Amino acid sequence: MTAFVLATANPHKTEEMRAVLEPLGVELLERPSNIPDVEETGDTLEENALLKARALVGATGEAAIADDTGLFVDALNGRPGVRSARFAGETASYDDNVTKLLDELDVIPAPRTARFVTVIAVAYPDGTTFCVEGELRGVITFARAGDQGFGYDPVFAPHEGEGRTLAQLTPREKNDLSHRGRALRALCEELARR
Numbered sequence: 001m002t003a004f005v006l007a008t009a010n011p012h013k014t015e016e017m018r019a020v021l022e023p024l025g026v027e028l029l030e031r032p033s034n035i036p037d038v039e040e041t042g043d044t045l046e047e048n049a050l051l052k053a054r055a056l057v058g059a060t061g062e063a064a065i066a067d068d069t070g071l072f073v074d075a076l077n078g079r080p081g082v083r084s085a086r087f088a089g090e091t092a093s094y095d096d097n098v099t100k101l102l103d104e105l106d107v108i109p110a111p112r113t114a115r116f117v118t119v120i121a122v123a124y125p126d127g128t129t130f131c132v133e134g135e136l137r138g139v140i141t142f143a144r145a146g147d148q149g150f151g152y153d154p155v156f157a158p159h160e161g162e163g164r165t166l167a168q169l170t171p172r173e174k175n176d177l178s179h180r181g182r183a184l185r186a187l188c189e190e191l192a193r194r
Helices: 011-024 045-060 094-104 171-177 179-193
Strands: 002-006 026-029 064-073 113-123 129-140 156-158
Touching: 002 045, 011 026, 011 064, 011 171, 011 179, 026 179, 045 064, 045 113, 045 129, 064 179, 113 179, 129 179, 171 179
Parallel strands: 002 026, 002 064
Antiparallel strands: 064 113, 113 129, 129 156
């Protein structure tokens, strides 16, 4: 089994990543609690994911996996994008970000097309790195729906979701079609080639 230190301390992301990767033979080790969050100063998802993965390798001496995810809304010229987690401010909650998104889209008619993109970076102690990506297209709904998931899930309805938001899907359904699930499966394919 291949093992990596996981850069994220987000329990929701950790749960999703373990659910996809562990059955495929990839073990995820908890990020040590004494390692501080890495400041995401990159201009792209890939830059931020690499910053986090390299920081974990530097702190632990072990191979590491990090991800960065953005929601790119067409009517907002791709915003919130790389700033999705901080859309409503540096200390914004998931609900704050969703509220700001719905407020900014208030006058935009359907379909309010958008895409989620996840980039996963792997970094090794020898300095080798690589990235993979997963994308999910859909629309932003007019109101929150569902109580599963996290982040923008209650207002993002994927095209393959039969009209349901990501927050209305079971965890298994979400992992089967989500941007993060797609990136994780691409990661396993890449690891198998190496």
